Amino acid sequence: MAELDADGMDLIFRNARSQNGFLPKPVSNDQLKALYELMKWGPTTMNTQPMRLVFVVSKEAKDKLAPALSPGNLPKVMAAPATAIIAYDLEFYNHLPRNFPNNPNAKSLFEGKTEHVERTALRNGSLQGAYLIIAARALGLGAGPMSGFDNAKVDAAFFPEGKCKSNFLCNIGYGDPTKIFPRNPRLSFDEACKIA
Amino acid sequence: MAELDADGMDLIFRNARSQNGFLPKPVSNDQLKALYELMKWGPTTMNTQPMRLVFVVSKEAKDKLAPALSPGNLPKVMAAPATAIIAYDLEFYNHLPRNFPNNPNAKSLFEGKTEHVERTALRNGSLQGAYLIIAARALGLGAGPMSGFDNAKVDAAFFPEGKCKSNFLCNIGYGDPTKIFPRNPRLSFDEACKIA
Numbered sequence: 519m520a521e522l523d524a525d526g527m528d529l530i531f532r533n534a535r536s537q538n539g540f541l542p543k544p545v546s547n548d549q550l551k552a553l554y555e556l557m558k559w560g561p562t563t564m565n566t567q568p569m570r571l572v573f574v575v576s577k578e579a580k581d582k583l584a585p586a587l588s589p590g591n592l593p594k595v596m597a598a599p600a601t602a603i604i605a606y607d608l609e610f611y612n613h614l615p616r617n618f619p620n621n622p623n624a625k626s627l628f629e630g631k632t633e634h635v636e637r638t639a640l641r642n643g644s645l646q647g648a649y650l651i652i653a654a655r656a657l658g659l660g661a662g663p664m665s666g667f668d669n670a671k672v673d674a675a676f677f678p679e680g681k682c683k684s685n686f687l688c689n690i691g692y693g694d695p696t697k698i699f700p701r702n703p704r705l706s707f708d709e710a711c712k713i714a
Numbered sequence: 715m716a717e718l719d720a721d722g723m724d725l726i727f728r729n730a731r732s733q734n735g736f737l738p739k740p741v742s743n744d745q746l747k748a749l750y751e752l753m754k755w756g757p758t759t760m761n762t763q764p765m766r767l768v769f770v771v772s773k774e775a776k777d778k779l780a781p782a783l784s785p786g787n788l789p790k791v792m793a794a795p796a797t798a799i800i801a802y803d804l805e806f807y808n809h810l811p812r813n814f815p816n817n818p819n820a821k822s823l824f825e826g827k828t829e830h831v832e833r834t835a836l837r838n839g840s841l842q843g844a845y846l847i848i849a850a851r852a853l854g855l856g857a858g859p860m861s862g863f864d865n866a867k868v869d870a871a872f873f874p875e876g877k878c879k880s881n882f883l884c885n886i887g888y889g890d891p892t893k894i895f896p897r898n899p900r901l902s903f904d905e906a907c908k909i910a
Contacts (some may be wrong), residue, residue, distance in 0.1 A: 576910060633743060652848050714774075
């Protein structure tokens, strides 16, 4: 296959919309696993893969997440079959001896370098968050990414050991088309890009 | 279309590889524009769209980029039809009155809040960088993202006015299959994810 057909491009980009409500149709654990198994192939710096995911599915876990949410995001999370906490692991470099054998010193490029670790984790954890959104759409699921929440509360509730930090949240399920907002404009090519 | 077929999933994720060398086959300005017009639909926090792109194509622009590159990345950039500098605009919030009419106060949530602006720009500029990589593949192009370069030198050469900062680079072209490295392992579902 040389390129996606028009329907494929519509599905993952052009017609895809952030979901604000979900149909009462479950998403199975097998679907969540298939989602990870697809998005995991997206590239990261030195194969660092700093993203960590908690799929919040149970009533107990939703109740644990609820106090961290903005009022606008609470009902979306409660209606979603799953809410992914997209986090990053500040000790991602411990996996490099296995995952990036190309450079036997890869781990030492990060260890003890707090600011470099944090930027690398945020950059690459966000790349992986985007792969998750696109992979969900590719698998026929809807994604509703959200930044409106209290990161410190999420971290205290889900990552008390302190090495993982929440980045953003993403509801996953079958979107309710009646809940979608009108689409907002994008910057034009000339506003965002230059050919030099 | 309910979901991508297996060939589509292979194209954008499962068989897609980071390109380390490029065939001598040009990429037109129209293709670079089509790439932006596809990736621009990916979601960002409050439609902030902080990513800014410079497509480095000309000999002059390549020569301007060269001193910032690590020795391993220099030949890849020189062989690539285009090298995208994926940057972010620290004044992205000036576009919010037009691009996020949902909240008339959106701009004031960022203005003057340096740390919040920087994190939002890095997070969302990286999401958009991932959309760029996936969109390139969807359009039949190869992508070779790179972090090994001197950000300060790139910023001084391409963004001297100071409001844009380089995030990462990505070569774009038709990949040379003989230059691809063996694929490195990914974290297992249980290493990266939890269902709660």
